[in-house]
Amino acid sequence: MKLNGKLALVTGGSQGIGRGIVEAFIQQGAQVITCGRYTEPKDLPAACNYIQLDVSDPAAVNRFAADIHNLDILVNNAGVQVEKNTVESTDEDWDQVMGANARGVFNMCRAFIPNMTEGGSIINIGSISGNIADPSMALYNASKAFVHGLTRSIAVDHGPAIRCNAICPGWIETGMLEAGFATADNPQTAMHDALQRHPVRRFGKPEDIASMAVWLASSDASFATGQLFTIDGGMTAASPLNPGLF
Amino acid sequence: MMLEGKIALVTGGRGGIGRAVVKRLMREGATVYAADLTENGSLQTHDDDGSQFIKLDVTSEDDAITAFKTVEQQHSCLHILVNAAGIEIEKTIEQTTLEEWNQSFAVNVTGTFLTSKHSLPLLRAAATQGATSSIINFGSYDGFIADPGLAAYCATKGAVHALTRAMACDHGPEGIRVNAICPGYVDTPMLQSFFKGDGSGGQGGNIESLQQAVRDVHPMRTYGTPDDIANLVNWLASDEARYASGQLWVLDGGLSAQVQQMRL
Ligand SMILES: NC(=O)c1ccc[n+]([C@@H]2O[C@H](COP(=O)([O-])OP(=O)(O)OC[C@H]3O[C@@H](n4cnc5c(N)ncnc54)[C@H](O)[C@@H]3O)[C@@H](O)[C@H]2O)c1
Numbered sequence: 001m002k003l004n005g006k007l008a009l010v011t012g013g014s015q016g017i018g019r020g021i022v023e024a025f026i027q028q029g030a031q032v033i034t035c036g037r038y039t040e041p042k043d044l045p046a047a048c049n050y051i052q053l054d055v056s057d058p059a060a061v062n063r064f065a066a067d068i069h070n071l072d073i074l075v076n077n078a079g080v081q082v083e084k085n086t087v088e089s090t091d092e093d094w095d096q097v098m099g100a101n102a103r104g105v106f107n108m109c110r111a112f113i114p115n116m117t118e119g120g121s122i123i124n125i126g127s128i129s130g131n132i133a134d135p136s137m138a139l140y141n142a143s144k145a146f147v148h149g150l151t152r153s154i155a156v157d158h159g160p161a162i163r164c165n166a167i168c169p170g171w172i173e174t175g176m177l178e179a180g181f182a183t184a185d186n187p188q189t190a191m192h193d194a195l196q197r198h199p200v201r202r203f204g205k206p207e208d209i210a211s212m213a214v215w216l217a218s219s220d221a222s223f224a225t226g227q228l229f230t231i232d233g234g235m236t237a238a239s240p241l242n243p244g245l246f
Numbered sequence: 247m248m249l250e251g252k253i254a255l256v257t258g259g260r261g262g263i264g265r266a267v268v269k270r271l272m273r274e275g276a277t278v279y280a281a282d283l284t285e286n287g288s289l290q291t292h293d294d295d296g297s298q299f300i301k302l303d304v305t306s307e308d309d310a311i312t313a314f315k316t317v318e319q320q321h322s323c324l325h326i327l328v329n330a331a332g333i334e335i336e337k338t339i340e341q342t343t344l345e346e347w348n349q350s351f352a353v354n355v356t357g358t359f360l361t362s363k364h365s366l367p368l369l370r371a372a373a374t375q376g377a378t379s380s381i382i383n384f385g386s387y388d389g390f391i392a393d394p395g396l397a398a399y400c401a402t403k404g405a406v407h408a409l410t411r412a413m414a415c416d417h418g419p420e421g422i423r424v425n426a427i428c429p430g431y432v433d434t435p436m437l438q439s440f441f442k443g444d445g446s447g448g449q450g451g452n453i454e455s456l457q458q459a460v461r462d463v464h465p466m467r468t469y470g471t472p473d474d475i476a477n478l479v480n481w482l483a484s485d486e487a488r489y490a491s492g493q494l495w496v497l498d499g500g501l502s503a504q505v506q507q508m509r510l
Contacts, residue, residue, distance in 0.1 A: 184509075240501060
């Protein structure tokens with residue numbers, strides 16, 4: 001077990017990628033706390049403690065941090081997305097997306113870094129969309145670029161005590177992905193097309209991201225800091241043109 | 247005119263991009279040598295454009311030495327070297343023979359090395375006259391992300407990118423700027439061949455619809471023309487770019503700024 005006796009906090013662990021990380025951390029022997037905006041989901045593993053917390057609220061985050069000492073691992077996974085371009089985006093959209101994805105990660109890091117143990121590891125969930133743009137995701141793309149920049153800053157400012165890295169997932173199978181295909185003109189073709197753009201010919205699973213998180217949290221990664229690790233089945237290594245599909 | 251009085255040599259100067267570069271540099275007042283394997287390069291014919299043709303195989307060190315001797319005798323210096331000669335083998339590594347692999351590196355990488363190396367004394371001579379001189383290499387967007395079935399090509403372009411930075415570090419102190427242009431899809435014989443090739447999926451079939459699909463995937467909804475590339479060569483070659491060196495200039499209509507365009 002790679003994380004025996006470690007205390008880990010994973011934001012947004014109720015479902016999707018965060019849930020995958022919670023389960024993997026428990027399996028590796030860590031004591032895990034997770035948080036979300038809503039009440040505790042019924043199917044959460046019993047070994048995991050749940051706290052209701054909105055990461056975009058600095059006061060709430062600070063209160064929560066005051067109660068937690070000797071944190072070894074912090075995973076900033078909570079995030080939201082709004083599918084709009086710049087002109088369509090409202091002030092509410094800004095508050096929602098930047099609040100959770102940018103300010104939320106900042107709030108958590110600011111509050112917890114002073115309480116973390118020597119050798120602690122922060123893992124932020126960025127995105128391939130923080131490096132290259134998904135259409136009509138303006139605030140989301142920009143919020144993830146913020147996460148990438150903050151990741152490097154924390155690594156530089158708070159090493160050697162703390163390592164900080166980001167994982168940039170590609171297409172991961174969560175409810176969101178299936179909903180996307182369901183609304184396609186021809187779901188079958190859309191699915192085939194999307195798979196062909198992945199050299200591994202499958203989409204990602206939360207476990208794929210979780211196993212990278214385990215590695216980054218463990219002492220195996222003690223020389224890894226300040227970096228962005230893309231896990232996308234090879235999608236961004238291929239030209240978006242991919243003429244074999246036309 | 248931005249390049250009055252400058253002397254330039256363009257390898258692959260009778261190719262799709264090379265020709266446009268030669269024309270543009272001449273229009274800006276430069277004296278231009280078009281160096282290529284043949285007078286027609288990659289096209290069927292060539293109309294006189296006022297450039298001086300030099301027969302040059304960039305893989306031959308003797309050819310490179312001879313070419314720059316000619317330039318030296320006529321002008322005693324060189325301000326601009328454009329390394330636009332290139333070949334593209336449209337195969338996976340499994341299909342690629344060792345000869346094809348070696349040939350790809352010989353033209354795209356060794357060629358860039360040889361012409362740059364043997365032009366250095368002339369570039370230095372131009373730089374001491376108060377201005378910088380400029381080497382412009384051709385990388386590719388394929389040096390960053392891969393098109394299917396272009397393995398050796400992608401690898402050579404990655405090498406050109408690294409060589410560009412190395413040359414910029416080594417020869418910057420001598421007043422020589424070194425940059426690479428990394429085009430996306432530019433309409434030349436090389437691109438038309440790619441459209442027809444195995445890797446393209448076009449398989450000689452419906453080129454029209456393939457071309458349209460390629461336009462559509464660009465944020466700018468078009469692929470590039472040789473003139474688009476020549477515009478950037480002109481700027482990088484000019485004194486306006488005196489602070490530009492060691493960079494890889496991606497020119498691709500926004501293609502590589504986006505995530506894969508799934509057809510949802
Ligand atoms: N066309 C594109 O979409 C594109 C995209 C990215 C990069 N590029 C790069 O731009 C450069 C120019 O390409 P192009 O599209 O004009 O191709 P092209 O095939 O039209 O021209 C290439 C020219 O290089 C010459 N050449 C080949 N081998 C040579 C050798 N051994 N010695 C001297 N000359 C030689 C050919 O005769 C030809 O005239 C190449 O380096 C290419 O890799 C092109």
